[in-house]
Amino acid sequence: MKARTVCFVYGFLAFSLGVGNLAGAQGPNVEPADIIVIHGRVYTENPKQPWAQAVAIRSAKIAAVGEDAAIEGVRGVGTKVIDAGGRLVLPGFVDCHIHFLEGSLSLGRVNLEGAKDIPDIQKRLRDYAAEHPGDDWILGQGWNYAMFGAETLPHKKYLDELFPNRPALLVGYDGHTAWANSKALALAGITHETPNPANGIIVRDSQTGEATGALKESAQELVWKLVPLPTRAEKLLALRAGMKWANEHGITRVHSAGGDFEILDLFDEMRHRGDLNLRMYIAYFLNPPQLRPKDLDSIEAAHEKFHDDWIDAGAVKFMVDGVVESHTAAMLEPYSDDPSVKGKPFWEPANYNAAVAELDKRGLQLFTHAIGDYGVRMALDAYENAEEQNHKHDRRPRIEHIETISAADISRFGKLGVIASMQPLHSYPDSDTLDVWARNAGPDRASRAWAWKSIANRGGRLAFGSDWPVVTLSPWEGIQTAVTRQTAEGTPADGFDPEQRLTVEQAIEAYTLGAAFAGRREKTEGSLEPGKLADLIIISQNIFDIDPHKIGATKVSTTILGGRLVYQADKH
Numbered sequence: 001m002k003a004r005t006v007c008f009v010y011g012f013l014a015f016s017l018g019v020g021n022l023a024g025a026q027g028p029n030v031e032p033a034d035i036i037v038i039h040g041r042v043y044t045e046n047p048k049q050p051w052a053q054a055v056a057i058r059s060a061k062i063a064a065v066g067e068d069a070a071i072e073g074v075r076g077v078g079t080k081v082i083d084a085g086g087r088l089v090l091p092g093f094v095d096c097h098i099h100f101l102e103g104s105l106s107l108g109r110v111n112l113e114g115a116k117d118i119p120d121i122q123k124r125l126r127d128y129a130a131e132h133p134g135d136d137w138i139l140g141q142g143w144n145y146a147m148f149g150a151e152t153l154p155h156k157k158y159l160d161e162l163f164p165n166r167p168a169l170l171v172g173y174d175g176h177t178a179w180a181n182s183k184a185l186a187l188a189g190i191t192h193e194t195p196n197p198a199n200g201i202i203v204r205d206s207q208t209g210e211a212t213g214a215l216k217e218s219a220q221e222l223v224w225k226l227v228p229l230p231t232r233a234e235k236l237l238a239l240r241a242g243m244k245w246a247n248e249h250g251i252t253r254v255h256s257a258g259g260d261f262e263i264l265d266l267f268d269e270m271r272h273r274g275d276l277n278l279r280m281y282i283a284y285f286l287n288p289p290q291l292r293p294k295d296l297d298s299i300e301a302a303h304e305k306f307h308d309d310w311i312d313a314g315a316v317k318f319m320v321d322g323v324v325e326s327h328t329a330a331m332l333e334p335y336s337d338d339p340s341v342k343g344k345p346f347w348e349p350a351n352y353n354a355a356v357a358e359l360d361k362r363g364l365q366l367f368t369h370a371i372g373d374y375g376v377r378m379a380l381d382a383y384e385n386a387e388e389q390n391h392k393h394d395r396r397p398r399i400e401h402i403e404t405i406s407a408a409d410i411s412r413f414g415k416l417g418v419i420a421s422m423q424p425l426h427s428y429p430d431s432d433t434l435d436v437w438a439r440n441a442g443p444d445r446a447s448r449a450w451a452w453k454s455i456a457n458r459g460g461r462l463a464f465g466s467d468w469p470v471v472t473l474s475p476w477e478g479i480q481t482a483v484t485r486q487t488a489e490g491t492p493a494d495g496f497d498p499e500q501r502l503t504v505e506q507a508i509e510a511y512t513l514g515a516a517f518a519g520r521r522e523k524t525e526g527s528l529e530p531g532k533l534a535d536l537i538i539i540s541q542n543i544f545d546i547d548p549h550k551i552g553a554t555k556v557s558t559t560i561l562g563g564r565l566v567y568q569a570d571k572h
């Protein structure tokens with residue numbers, strides 16, 4: 001508490017004197033900075049001082065922001081000087097929706113994202129196998145249905161050509177279908193006779209009845225359960241690589257939406273070793289059908305132990321529905337391509353409302369995955385109910401994804417103070433979105449697809465992320481999509497629901513100050529101002545000035561986290 005008061009006083013002084021005075025105030029009271037970043041175009045996210053040239057850092061915090069001359073005034077003998085060379089300096093970026101361990105493990109596997117066709121996929125697999133010889137599992141992810149042409153589903157024969165004796169399992173980009181080769185199917189004992197598991201399909205040849213290698217939904221488990229789990233050492237190695245990858249893309253904090261609560265002790269171990277290079281806000285994933293006492297015990301014990309600037313376990317994630325592509329997102333009206341289904345919510349509304357109210361009462365922050373318009377309404381209703389029951393406090397509940405929304409619910413985000421946590425790249429208007437997603441949702445719901453601008457216009461706060469490893473964690477590609485609503489090739493020509501386009505300023509805010517607000521940390525993070533944590537980045541191009549279709553190609557030159565240089569492009 002004391003340290004915080006001191007920082008506040010220092011921040012106040014720096015502000016009230018004006019940084020210009022700092023230069024002339026070199027006396028026994030002005031300690032030299034640890035680092036100064038000079039010659040930058042500093043976009044601060046601080047409305048009182050939106051632009052500056054330089055930043056001074058001391059004791060892991062921002063000491064001053066101002067003109068070069070003023071900041072030079074706090075340069076001492078031991079001060080490290082980083083010359084930004086006229087480049088853009090921004091607050092560190094936050095990824096508000098990530099599955100960090102899963103993403104980190106995926107870095108060591110084959111990445112098929114962006115492959116053009118089957119020969120392209122096979123080339124990547126051959127290259128990977130050449131670098132990773134042996135006979136253990138070939139694992140990977142990132143293929144999409146369009147890569148297989150008219151068949152729209154993968155077939156084991158393409159893998160068998162390359163790996164007759166080595167098991168291979170490659171998960172589709174959406175996680176809903178896996179692709180296995182004959183060796184993997186044989187190890188799993190999948191034959192003509194194997195029945196489909198509950199909620200899963202073993203895709204079979206229509207002539208022979210033989211499994212084709214495509215495994216839908218829970219059928220993936222039949223093979224996954226044979227893949228050896230990563231050891232503790234392998235997880236640590238992967239996490240280190242994942243953090244390096246995040247820093248390289250300008251990310252200094254993540255909000256984990258599942259899969260990381262179970263390894264809180266690993267993050268803690270990294271912190272003690274001094275190599276925790278990412279601030280972690282981690283949600284407990286609460287499974288239906290209801291909140292149990294043992295869930296509450298785990299949540300509260302973790303929150304009690306982890307609630308500081310580096311590791312915070314103060315959130316709980318619900319998942320009320322699935323995805324539009326497989327008709328599992330819960331809709332108010334039936335799907336357009338199949339009027340027999342609406343998507344059944346994973347939670348009974350009464351149980352969900354009770355769990356939300358109970359956790360809210362305890363001061364925990366709530367995240368709800370809701371993709372269909374009925375799922376979104378369920379979450380808004382539950383949050384409204386919690387407010388009525390528990391009265392006013394700083395709750396900031398969140399809805400994750402919000403792929404479509406009823407027009408009647410748009411203004412409720414602003415009214416109820418619900419944060420819209422969205423992932424711009426999920427709206428990337430390629431054939432998967434325009435042909436499959438939009439066909440299933442139909443034109444009316446597709447006219448309110450990823451409606452971030454409408455939500456923001458009605459007072460809702462935005463927070464952006466990736467959902468890595470579902471898509472790349474690069475926020476630059478996310479900004480490009482949020483601003484253009486087009487593919488990298490500029491399609492569709494008019495943009496996908498172009499009225500939802502954001503300005504570059506709005507998109508940056510959703511990854512910085514808006515993201516900090518969404519993690520209840522805007523007092524210490526999210527903008528470059530004295531007293532806040534020294535998390536900042538320098539990037540390769542001025543994204544305010546260039547063709548927005550080129551924003552995705554932005555490279556990070558420097559990432560500073562808590563006053564430590566954690567990434568420098570020319571050092572790699």
Ligand SMILES: [Zn+2]
Pocket residue numbers: 097098099257467
């Ligand atoms: Zn997710």
